[in-house]
Amino acid sequence: MVLVGFLAEKHFVSRISLFSNVIAINLFLVQMDVENTLTYLYANLGLFLGLIAIISYGTRDKLPSWVYLIFLAYCSAVVGVLIVIFTAYR
16 A cells, blocks of 8 residues: 555645555554554544545545645655564564
8 A cells, every 4th residue: 555655646645645554554553563652643643634635535625735744744655664663673
């Protein structure tokens, strides 16, 4: 999922990429049983943003440009690095 999002991202994080990255990080955290409160906070906030993103995509509503800046925290590179770090230090 992260690879698909990385290939799709050029200048911003699309709503679909955000949603797939959020699902990827949450599945990873659950599967690896990571016990880090800040990481779970990040992942849960991502679920909320992912829900907003997928609903706005489905209804074809536009989001303000500042929302896409927040989406950058869930770009494929960030999610990929988090997965690598938690895998390496496991």
